[in-house]
Amino acid sequence: MTDAAPKAASADFREEALPHMDAVFRFALRLSGNKDEAEDLVQETFLRAYRSWAQYTPGTRCKSWLFTICRNVFLRQRERDQRHEEIVSETVDRSAGAFDVVNPVWVRAVEADPEGDFFRSIVDEEVLRRIQELPEDYRTAVVLSDLEGFTYQEISEMTGVPVGTVKSRLFRGRRILQKALYDYAVSMGYIRETPRETEE
């Protein structure tokens, strides 16, 4: 960055980047699952964004750009603690219903609670905890799509993987979450399943 850049960037940066601070904080919180770490991520993200503001094309998708920086910072920090990520990944069945066109969880739900009323009983904290338990690649796709509303193409650009991979991660991530939330609702008594007859 040139000497004049910070001053010139300041007004534009305030106008274009700073309004996304809530969204970046939310994203950082979902990525890290930890408020303190999320705050560090936000600071680092905006500092890096400010320093590389010259590389940003005004008027383009600033939010995507900030999210990309945020995720890169997060992944770099996670590399230092690889063991943690492995442990988290091990706790999740990455294949939960992943290859069934007919969602096995919804087949159960259609019998027990076809209106999906059980979702109303699940508190936000539980939903967020389950999101947190997803492997990072699935979690990022789900958060960017379902919480932040990005398109497949945007997520593809932000994460550097093909659109087909984005779709696959979304599909599997959602299936894992759906199963986790449904099983939680059953365990809490929000859903009463009738025993199914065994088929010969």
Place this chain on the structure above:
Amino acid sequence: MSMSFFERLRRLLGGEGDHHPHSEEGEVECTTCRPISCLEALERVHEYLDGELDDASAADVAHHFNVCQKCFPHLRLEERFREVLRESGARDRCPEHLRSQVMELLAAEGREGG
């Protein structure tokens, strides 16, 4: 284009249009719901709800869910699931102290750079 959840529900419950319940065995293939099968509709449900289908494909999928009693609950559950996800994080805001820290950081960076 796709109809709202309530419009679909109204049609389904009101018996309006060509509503053909599936047979118990009709897990995947549905011959009464044209132009696409249950399999195709369920395969595309994510892209449909994500707004990733072109208008014609979205209309095909919407039509199937409108008329297929077996598939409709799957769409509804998928929609409920997404509502819960959306709402779960919607209230989070950047804390004021963090906002101030970022501003101070940027101001310091600007002074150093300038």
